[in-house]
Amino acid sequence: MDALFIAAGIAFGAVFLGEMGDKSQLMALTFATKYRMRTVILGLVIAIGALIGLSVGVGAAVGNLLPTDWIRLAAAVMFIGFGLWGLKPEQDDDEDDGPIKERRSGLLTIVTAMFLAEFGDKTMLIAMGMGSSYNPWGVWAGGTAGMLAADLLAVFAGAWIAKRIPEKVVRYVSSGLFLVIGVLLAIEAVTALAD
Numbered sequence: 001m002d003a004l005f006i007a008a009g010i011a012f013g014a015v016f017l018g019e020m021g022d023k024s025q026l027m028a029l030t031f032a033t034k035y036r037m038r039t040v041i042l043g044l045v046i047a048i049g050a051l052i053g054l055s056v057g058v059g060a061a062v063g064n065l066l067p068t069d070w071i072r073l074a075a076a077v078m079f080i081g082f083g084l085w086g087l088k089p090e091q092d093d094d095e096d097d098g099p100i101k102e103r104r105s106g107l108l109t110i111v112t113a114m115f116l117a118e119f120g121d122k123t124m125l126i127a128m129g130m131g132s133s134y135n136p137w138g139v140w141a142g143g144t145a146g147m148l149a150a151d152l153l154a155v156f157a158g159a160w161i162a163k164r165i166p167e168k169v170v171r172y173v174s175s176g177l178f179l180v181i182g183v184l185l186a187i188e189a190v191t192a193l194a195d
């Protein structure tokens with residue numbers, strides 16, 4: 001039992017510090033300005049839990065065999081698409097199914113974007129390496145909690161911003177952030193593929 005708590009504590013600290021200033025915080029902040037708080041948090045929990053779980057399960061040895069550069073390129077295209085989509089003026093859909101539709105599409109968007117953007121990132125590599133050396137359940141619990149804690153700081157900042165800045169400004173800024181993240185991911189992926 002001590003090994004589980006030690007692994008959880010080390011993983012929490014390593015992943016939390018690794019996530020500070022990372023693109024996932026910027027994404028979480030952006031999502032919080034666009035979607036409901038509970039949708040963002042649920043999406044983060046699902047994506048982060050799955051990502052850290054996959055990382056720990058796969059382990060460091062197999063991690064080098066995954067085509068992370070191609071996955072990162074797919075994430076870049078997706079982010080650029082989200083950025084362009086966000087620039088499109090919102091239409092008033094049917095009032096009855098709007099919030100339900102938003103919840104479903106928002107959750108899917110958040111889970112997919114977070115998972116693809118973080119796939120092959122330092123957080124995943126940290127969890128893979130720790131999963132091969134420490135108690136895997138402890139690494140999964142601590143790593144998930146650490147990444148979620150770092151990203152929730154950004155979510156609350158995004159929610160605060162969304163309440164104080166006009167919706168149109170938030171939409172343009174968040175679309176711009178998605179485009180910037182997409183371009184940076186694309187450059188990173190293309191550079192890695194060229195090597």
